[in-house]
Amino acid sequence: MEKEAKKEAFRKYLESSGVLDALTKVLVALYEQNDKPSSAIGFIQHRLGGPTLPEYEKLQAEMSDLQIKYKELLAEHQETCRELEELRNSQSVAASKEMIDKESPMDEL
Template identity: 80%
Template sequence: MMRNKEEKEAKKEAFRKYLESSGVLDALIKVLVALYEQNEKPSSALEFVQQKLGGPTVSEYEKLQSEISDLQTKYNELLIKHEEICNELEELKNLNTSPSRKDASTDGEVLKDEV
């Protein structure tokens, strides 16, 4: 049991060192100090922290989600249109290379030369 407790403590210490070396602790401390120093405390401390850490506010997040949805819809519509145009192009290529099409142009040339 003692070994298990020591392993947990070692993991906690390693994680603390990781947070410290990556700058997370400093960033959190600065944000919490800024919150503490606010004369008028914000209605949502969580939103304050998110904003100070560079995250979007709830309204900005909802706006971005809406924009993503609109762009996904437009993308899907353009993808369908692209597939339709590719199919049309393929059909036109097939019509151009079909033997009956070549014969028709040859006959037309012959008639033109004869006149």
């Protein structure tokens, strides 16, 4: 009995969220096709707004390329930050040394 109640609740959920209507429309459109597509799944995915398999593969390749580029740029950024920190430290040391050198002649007087 509980199983039937769960099924009914799920069916109501699908109906209220518009899933049943969307699937019905897509299946009717597939049924009404004079020339049936070679891939029914591809047809359904495309009609529901998803990418086709070639589009999906292209997006996957693009994402992979972008991840590689991101890692390269991140490494370059980290190296630039390290170099900047080194420059700041060397300037700080140079400024400190300059201050010490300026103060030394006064100490002698």
